[in-house]
Amino acid sequence: MISALATNMFAQAPQRSFWMPIEASKFAREMDFVFYFITWLSVFFFVLIVGIMIFFMVRYRRRSHIANVPCFTHNTPLELTWTIIPLIMVIAIFYVGMKGYVKLRQPPIGAYTVNVTGAKWQWSFSYPDNEGITDDFLYVPVDRPVRLVMKSDDVLHSMFIPVFRVKQDVVPGRYTDLWFEATEPGEYDVICAEYCGTGHSTMTTRVFVLSEEDFELKMAEIRLRFEKAPDQDLPWMAFTYLYSRCMSCHSLDGTDGIGPSWRGLWDRTKKGETVFTDGSTLSELTGAGKMFATPEDYLYRSILYPQEKIRENYPGSMPTFKGLLRERQIDAIVHLLKGLDDYVDANGTWIGPVPEPPAENTDGAKE
Numbered sequence: 143m144i145s146a147l148a149t150n151m152f153a154q155a156p157q158r159s160f161w162m163p164i165e166a167s168k169f170a171r172e173m174d175f176v177f178y179f180i181t182w183l184s185v186f187f188f189v190l191i192v193g194i195m196i197f198f199m200v201r202y203r204r205r206s207h208i209a210n211v212p213c214f215t216h217n218t219p220l221e222l223t224w225t226i227i228p229l230i231m232v233i234a235i236f237y238v239g240m241k242g243y244v245k246l247r248q249p250p251i252g253a254y255t256v257n258v259t260g261a262k263w264q265w266s267f268s269y270p271d272n273e274g275i276t277d278d279f280l281y282v283p284v285d286r287p288v289r290l291v292m293k294s295d296d297v298l299h300s301m302f303i304p305v306f307r308v309k310q311d312v313v314p315g316r317y318t319d320l321w322f323e324a325t326e327p328g329e330y331d332v333i334c335a336e337y338c339g340t341g342h343s344t345m346t347t348r349v350f351v352l353s354e355e356d357f358e359l360k361m362a363e364i365r366l367r368f369e370k371a372p373d374q375d376l377p378w379m380a381f382t383y384l385y386s387r388c389m390s391c392h393s394l395d396g397t398d399g400i401g402p403s404w405r406g407l408w409d410r411t412k413k414g415e416t417v418f419t420d421g422s423t424l425s426e427l428t429g430a431g432k433m434f435a436t437p438e439d440y441l442y443r444s445i446l447y448p449q450e451k452i453r454e455n456y457p458g459s460m461p462t463f464k465g466l467l468r469e470r471q472i473d474a475i476v477h478l479l480k481g482l483d484d485y486v487d488a489n490g491t492w493i494g495p496v497p498e499p500p501a502e503n504t505d506g507a508k509e
């Protein structure tokens with residue numbers, strides 16, 4: 143009965159309320175109902191109890207001409223009333239809360255899955271049904287259940303999409319998930335709701351709720367983004383769309399992380415100075431008929447077959463990007479690495495040329 147009430151009460155077009163952002167998912171209405179139910183119940187009892195209290199304080203204040211009244215011990219009907227009525231209310235609160243929780247925790251079978259990675263301080267989304275393409279924005283089709291399967295590259299984060307009323311911790315060393323069904327096309331905030339370090343407040347991105355058709359177009363656009371980009375834009379593309387997958391291990395400012403910094407990497411590679419765990423140096427391995435045809439070839443193979451040659455003093459923990467990056471994306475990274483000093487300053491800020499925005503935007507998504 144209560145949930146039927148919920149769906150009726152909030153069945154109108156979504157709108158921002160005094161308390162809440164718009165309701166942009168199926169679940170949002172029920173969630174808000176629980177919120178309003180508990181809030182108004184509390185307001186009601188607050189007014190009732192405080193009102194009676196003030197009334198009694200005034201009515202029965204101590205007056206010197208009235209003799210002390212005898213002390214009451216108890217009143218069974220009164221005590222039963224103030225026990226049973228609140229008990230029913232607490233059970234009602236439990237019921238609406240539990241019902242919503244159970245629904246929230248059970249993604250429907252066949253929901254569209256997006257893999258999410260949280261890393262200091264960036265979200266990245268990969269769409270396994272769409273050739274594993276990855277983007278910094280979340281795109282979802284409208285009116286279709288979507289399940290986010292989430293993991294963290296470093297510390298505890300929390301995926302929070304206020305308009306969908308969903309939030310779930312993203313925990314290192316395990317997968318967590320959440321699901322929603324977006325109902326309102328548009329562009330909304332995605333934020334990290336767990337303090338995760340100095341850059342926590344910048345760990346935000348956007349979710350785009352698109353019609354089924356726009357969603358497919360968007361996926362196609364992302365898939366072909368690198369193929370379509372002119373050569374001179376490739377380093378910028380690599381920096382903007384791909385570096386986020388490497389940044390947890392490779393810095394741009396010269397400080398070593400899990401992997402070597404990219405600053406100075408090309409210089410060292412070009413000169414063949416890099417030393418590997420087996421004592422060999424890059425210069426011995428580069429040249430016609432050798433392991434690496436050219437220094438560029440070393441970079442290329444480092445990305446596709448990172449286990450082939452491991453650098454001295456580093457763990458062999460670089461994951462392979464074979465099957466995850468397309469040829470042209472690897473090309474873009476190699477271009478970026480080779481010209482890093484011209485493109486990115488020591489703070490990691492882009493200082494190279496920025497491509498012109500495309501003349502026409504055919505995808506229909508607001509950006």
Ligand code: HEC
Pocket residue numbers: 384387388389390391392400401402407416441444445448449451452453456457458459460461463475
């Ligand atoms: C989980 C950490 C990690 C991630 C993520 C990572 N790498 Fe690495 N990378 C390493 C480590 C550790 C090494 C050094 C060991 C080795 O040679 O494999 C390395 C080495 C390299 C090298 C050779 C460096 C040199 O000094 O010779 C290149 C090039 C490289 N990575 C590119 C990338 C690119 C491009 C990405 C992202 C698409 C990436 N890495 C993502 C850990 C990582």
Ligand SMILES: [Cu+2]
Pocket residue numbers: 260263298299300334335336337338342345
């Ligand atoms: Cu975070």
